[in-house]
Amino acid sequence: MNRMTATPPAEASVSPAAPAIALNDLTMRFGAGTETPVLAVDRVSFSLAPGEFVSLVGPSGCGKTTILNLLTGLLHEEHEGDVRVLGKKPRSGNPDIAYMLARDSLLPWRTALGNAAFGMEVRGVARPERQARALELLKQVGLGDFADKYPKALSHGMRQRCALARTFALDSTVLLMDEPFGALDAQTKLTLEDVLMDLWSAHRKTVVFVTHDLAEAIALSDRVIVMSARPGRMIADVPVDLPRPRSVRKLQTDHRFHDLYAQLWGLLEQGVTNDE
Amino acid sequence: MSKTVRLTLGHVVFIAAFIGLWEFLSARGILDPTFFGRPSGIVMYLWNGFIVERNLWTDLFYTILAATIAFWGGSLAAILVGLLFAMLPRVHRACEPYLTLFNSMPRIALAPLFLLWFGLGIGSKIALAVSLTFFIVLSSTVAGIKGVNSDHLVLSRALGAKPGQVFFKVTLPSAVPIIFSGLRLGLVYALLGVVGAELIAAEHGLGQVLAYLQSTFDMDGVMALLFLLALLGLSITIAMNYLERKLLVWQ
Numbered sequence: 001m002n003r004m005t006a007t008p009p010a011e012a013s014v015s016p017a018a019p020a021i022a023l024n025d026l027t028m029r030f031g032a033g034t035e036t037p038v039l040a041v042d043r044v045s046f047s048l049a050p051g052e053f054v055s056l057v058g059p060s061g062c063g064k065t066t067i068l069n070l071l072t073g074l075l076h077e078e079h080e081g082d083v084r085v086l087g088k089k090p091r092s093g094n095p096d097i098a099y100m101l102a103r104d105s106l107l108p109w110r111t112a113l114g115n116a117a118f119g120m121e122v123r124g125v126a127r128p129e130r131q132a133r134a135l136e137l138l139k140q141v142g143l144g145d146f147a148d149k150y151p152k153a154l155s156h157g158m159r160q161r162c163a164l165a166r167t168f169a170l171d172s173t174v175l176l177m178d179e180p181f182g183a184l185d186a187q188t189k190l191t192l193e194d195v196l197m198d199l200w201s202a203h204r205k206t207v208v209f210v211t212h213d214l215a216e217a218i219a220l221s222d223r224v225i226v227m228s229a230r231p232g233r234m235i236a237d238v239p240v241d242l243p244r245p246r247s248v249r250k251l252q253t254d255h256r257f258h259d260l261y262a263q264l265w266g267l268l269e270q271g272v273t274n275d276e
Numbered sequence: 277m278s279k280t281v282r283l284t285l286g287h288v289v290f291i292a293a294f295i296g297l298w299e300f301l302s303a304r305g306i307l308d309p310t311f312f313g314r315p316s317g318i319v320m321y322l323w324n325g326f327i328v329e330r331n332l333w334t335d336l337f338y339t340i341l342a343a344t345i346a347f348w349g350g351s352l353a354a355i356l357v358g359l360l361f362a363m364l365p366r367v368h369r370a371c372e373p374y375l376t377l378f379n380s381m382p383r384i385a386l387a388p389l390f391l392l393w394f395g396l397g398i399g400s401k402i403a404l405a406v407s408l409t410f411f412i413v414l415s416s417t418v419a420g421i422k423g424v425n426s427d428h429l430v431l432s433r434a435l436g437a438k439p440g441q442v443f444f445k446v447t448l449p450s451a452v453p454i455i456f457s458g459l460r461l462g463l464v465y466a467l468l469g470v471v472g473a474e475l476i477a478a479e480h481g482l483g484q485v486l487a488y489l490q491s492t493f494d495m496d497g498v499m500a501l502l503f504l505l506a507l508l509g510l511s512i513t514i515a516m517n518y519l520e521r522k523l524l525v526w527q
């Protein structure tokens with residue numbers, strides 16, 4: 001593993017407090033005890049300081065979703081190594097975590113407002129409070145005028161905005177996002193990345209962001225973790241020393257952005273080919 | 277002229293022409309009224325039945341009453357059993373072969389049995405109608421609950437939803453459209469079951485009147501009854517469409 005050693009300003013400013021997320025030598029198999037166990041994740045270690053935004057990139061099937069599911073407590077398979085979220089073992093329904101999937105998974109029988117409030121409703125936030133907060137978040141993602149519309153009346157981009165509102169309305173300190181913009185067209189994606197950056201700057205969550213899009217990873221993150229093809233191992237942990245606040249659109253013409261892109265691309269290629 | 281007005285006008289003209297031709301051919305003796313009835317005769321029959329002698333009201337009432345009871349009873353039981361199956365998949369698996377067996381049976385064949393058990397009153401036709409409606413609504417309830425989007429379940433579990441919350445906030449609402457299409461079909465079949473049982477034997481009911489008219493070769497009456505039944509079926513469909521639009525605005 002060729003861990004980058006440069007210390008970016010972002011990392012230096014992070015307090016030495018306990019990490020928000022810590023993986024220590026995580027190894028995980030599916031179908032352990034069966035004839036053909038699948039080694040999905042192989043000795044992965046990384047940690048996130050509170051408020052850090054880290055992207056996870058790697059070839060399909062390298063265990064990115066598995067790691068997120070483990071952090072959420074959705075997976076109950078045996079694993080080796082230590083996993084901590086805010087110092088505690090993962091458990092399902094942890095109110096400290098908000099999870100966002102690739103597909104918007106809006107409930108079609110609820111309005112945008114009802115969907116934005118859904119997470120809070122499940123977690124027992126009182127009705128007036130959650131309505132107010134959901135509306136506030138819808139305004140922040142630019143859907144203020146669409147609060148009473150049903151998902152069928154929203155475009156893909158708008159639906160994903162609504163899912164963002166639902167996620168941020170939860171006010172959890174840790175955000176896990178699994179290719180949230182993977183299904184969007186390039187232009188909509190850039191717009192939503194900026195929406196996400198605005199939300200993140202305002203709410204300062206710890207984010208693990210899974211993506212296949214290197215440009216997206218660089219534009220959003222403090223660090224990018226590159227994984228190899230299955231079994232997923234860490235190849236590199238690359239700090240992104242671009243100044244914040246960033247505009248994802250403006251970065252597209254920044255040369256440092258393109259240097260980082262080339263560097264990560266090389267690492268990723270190596271991870272795809274360089275494996276037994 | 278707007279499009280809908282033109283369309284309605286077109287239908288009116290077509291129906292008028294159709295009835296006029298029918299009447300004309302019957303009057304000329306080209307179409308034998310003994311087999312096809314005759315529009316003026318049909319109108320006369322309905323006039324007599326509903327306005328002069330008023331005997332058809334009773335039969336209409338009994339048919340609608342039986343179909344309504346069968347529909348509500350059968351659907352309610354079916355939805356409850358469907359929910360039970362969703363909660364206890366093992367019970368569902370155990371019951372499935374028997375349900376399939378019963379459901380594959382041509383239900384109308386049960387009419388003689390039900391007549392013996394429940395007599396010529398309203399009971400036997402309700403039983404037959406329930407035996408149709410129940411299975412239709414049950415299978416749509418089961419299908420609806422199984423068809424829940426797995427992303428929604430993952431999301432709910434990640435949020436920490438309790439099983440009751442998942443059921444009432446996700447599974448059940450997502451099943452409503454499919455359950456509703458089952459209910460719509462169930463209502464049509466409730467009417468079918470009731471009229472079918474009445475045709476075989478009953479004290480009252482449109483089916484019983486129809487069988488009697490047929491046996492006395494009163495073709496005007498038979499045609500009038502068929503028209504009435506079609507009208508009944510149509511109003512059910514219209515009512516269900518209306519309800520669906522109100523209930524499922526989000527679709």
Ligand SMILES: Nc1ncnc2c1ncn2[C@@H]1O[C@H](COP(=O)(O)OP(=O)(O)OP(=O)(O)O)[C@@H](O)[C@H]1O
Pocket residue numbers: 030031038040058059060061062063064065066067230
């Ligand atoms: N429930 C499961 N049972 C068995 N194997 C599984 C299960 N879930 C995932 N796997 C395997 O674990 C490996 C990692 O899967 P995972 O979904 O985490 O990959 P990923 O990195 O998210 O891929 P993608 O980028 O395509 O989403 C894959 O090889 C997959 O086949």
Ligand SMILES: [Mg+2]
Pocket residue numbers: 064065066178
């Ligand atoms: Mg994945």
